[in-house]
Amino acid sequence: MRNRYAAWFLFLGCFGAAPAQDALLPHFTAIDISAIGIPPVPMDRWGCTAADIDRNGWPDINNQKWRGAVTSQVYLNHNGVFTEISGSSPQVLEAEKNGNALRSPIYIDFDNDGDRDLMFGTDYKLFLFRNDNNVFTDITAAMGITSSVPGFVSIYGYEMSAWTDYDNDGDLDAVINQTSNKSYIFYRNDGSKFTNIADQVGLTNLLTLDHIGDQGFTTGRLQWVDYDMDGDADISAGYFLFRNDDGHFTEVAKSIGLAPKYVDLQFTDWFDYDLDGDLDYMPEGDGVHVELFKNEGGTFVDATQETALDMFLQDNQCAINVGDLDNDGDEDVFVQIDDWLGTDLEALLLNDVDETGQRFFVDVGNYVGFTKIGDRKGSVLIDYDMDGRLDIFISSAEYGAILYRNLGVEPANNWVGFDLWGTKSNKDAFGSWVWLYAGGKRYTRYTKSATTWKIQQHPYVHFGIGQATNIDSLVIRWPRGDVEVFKNLAINQYHKITELAGTRVLERGVEKPTTFQLAQNYPNPFNPETRIEYSLPMRSEVLLEVLNLNGQKIVTLVDGMQGAGMHSVQWRGCDYANRILPSGVYLYKLSTPQGVFTKKMLFVR
Numbered sequence: 250m251r252n253r254y255a256a257w258f259l260f261l262g263c264f265g266a267a268p269a270q271d272a273l274l275p276h277f278t279a280i281d282i283s284a285i286g287i288p289p290v291p292m293d294r295w296g297c298t299a300a301d302i303d304r305n306g307w308p309d310i311n312n313q314k315w316r317g318a319v320t321s322q323v324y325l326n327h328n329g330v331f332t333e334i335s336g337s338s339p340q341v342l343e344a345e346k347n348g349n350a351l352r353s354p355i356y357i358d359f360d361n362d363g364d365r366d367l368m369f370g371t372d373y374k375l376f377l378f379r380n381d382n383n384v385f386t387d388i389t390a391a392m393g394i395t396s397s398v399p400g401f402v403s404i405y406g407y408e409m410s411a412w413t414d415y416d417n418d419g420d421l422d423a424v425i426n427q428t429s430n431k432s433y434i435f436y437r438n439d440g441s442k443f444t445n446i447a448d449q450v451g452l453t454n455l456l457t458l459d460h461i462g463d464q465g466f467t468t469g470r471l472q473w474v475d476y477d478m479d480g481d482a483d484i485s486a487g488y489f490l491f492r493n494d495d496g497h498f499t500e501v502a503k504s505i506g507l508a509p510k511y512v513d514l515q516f517t518d519w520f521d522y523d524l525d526g527d528l529d530y531m532p533e534g535d536g537v538h539v540e541l542f543k544n545e546g547g548t549f550v551d552a553t554q555e556t557a558l559d560m561f562l563q564d565n566q567c568a569i570n571v572g573d574l575d576n577d578g579d580e581d582v583f584v585q586i587d588d589w590l591g592t593d594l595e596a597l598l599l600n601d602v603d604e605t606g607q608r609f610f611v612d613v614g615n616y617v618g619f620t621k622i623g624d625r626k627g628s629v630l631i632d633y634d635m636d637g638r639l640d641i642f643i644s645s646a647e648y649g650a651i652l653y654r655n656l657g658v659e660p661a662n663n664w665v666g667f668d669l670w671g672t673k674s675n676k677d678a679f680g681s682w683v684w685l686y687a688g689g690k691r692y693t694r695y696t697k698s699a700t701t702w703k704i705q706q707h708p709y710v711h712f713g714i715g716q717a718t719n720i721d722s723l724v725i726r727w728p729r730g731d732v733e734v735f736k737n738l739a740i741n742q743y744h745k746i747t748e749l750a751g752t753r754v755l756e757r758g759v760e761k762p763t764t765f766q767l768a769q770n771y772p773n774p775f776n777p778e779t780r781i782e783y784s785l786p787m788r789s790e791v792l793l794e795v796l797n798l799n800g801q802k803i804v805t806l807v808d809g810m811q812g813a814g815m816h817s818v819q820w821r822g823c824d825y826a827n828r829i830l831p832s833g834v835y836l837y838k839l840s841t842p843q844g845v846f847t848k849k850m851l852f853v854r
Contacts, residue, residue: 277618277653286331289649296627296703300356329634338385353409370407399430413473426469506549526776576662576713585628637664666743680728688717767846774851
């Protein structure tokens, strides 16, 4: 405990001490948004959305209204300069004006045509708009989406939607929560129509309503996340967590250790804070407290105190945004503060390691160049100028918007980013696992649509890599299960990666192998999974097993007749009962009538 608190003071240079070794602080400057095409439009606001709407490789912005007969502003980005397109979509403007409160605009390519469409809710209705050359057309009714009143209430707003391909058929489906509704809405995408199948998948009559109805604070902060890394997407919903069991959802939060103390959850996110390869959970409760639950093989431990987050008690928190803001390789947390009294700045919780190896977060918001105070609600991380440093965009009633440009650290850290395009999977590639190996470390990302209420983050997969000067490899597991490995990727730039486009390092030749071969698994060491490849020059009986160092069988991966050619199989470090094994060295053995081949691999949890 002493080391944890001491790390705070060392980090901030208190008592004349030097900052911790990694404590190179990024610096931000508030830029003139008019100069980049975003004139200040003061109005009642809450939230903002970052998305590459037109898929031109530059992130765009929806600066959201909140209440009243006004409308949001939508800006397309080209080379860091923005052009407003709001006026070209009169049906969107009409829906916003008549709907009073605007809730959580989300941009998703539901029809896989290469541009991003729009869904949002209002006080009274849910809307879906198709993107036709950046003009948005209302197709709500045509696609089978309906609005309903869940009882005798005057406001039944649609709080937010979260999208993924839950049934792995190649298109995006949506889960939605609604004020004062005891059930979720679950729209399966059937191509030409959406069908609400909430009752079939176990998402009805789950929510307990309080005296104002469920406003979404408790069980409506929706995200899709593969928390157990089994390849299908689960639903995070505030203090609920619904495990996906072959398309049916089971609530498991408390049984696996997820029990936030502060259940009025405004904002939540999932990320690998400790770089162990799985996703940890960060909820923000009652506008004051940020908690952290560490994922340990699918069960969770409260890590709030050990990471010093219990010391961060900033009131009026109106967003948490996760990203590597100093490009040092671990992800940090920006906490947006709404302070109408005009005294408090934003918070930046940098992720660092003390001298004992313990990870902790420390608020450096007062030291990094934040200067704006006043009425502001909601923020996103967005690399608006695509220089590899994540900038911060904040929706503001007073300023219209605030944009803090990230000037980075000195000496500069390196980075790399990826724009993922699905082909076999959904076009947005939501539900992809991405692992980057650089500088002897492994970094993990999981792609998703919404982050939480009124937030959609930077649309590209971004990694800081610190002072590493090259990338060992990039591994992508696409939503429908294909795994690709890339090498020789340049750093300090963004790459467009198209699923199964023939750019893999592991190329397949058309010629038949001439010998039996067992390749070294990749990646190695590995977590959460590795790929084992072997070649057969002729049709043959094959037995592929995983053993411990004592020669005891752990699991059989292949047992049967296979044809000539290249073959591969994925292993997730599990035994027959699907239990995660401890870290260690394991053997994998390929047995055929022509011979036996054995190699070692290292599993690191």
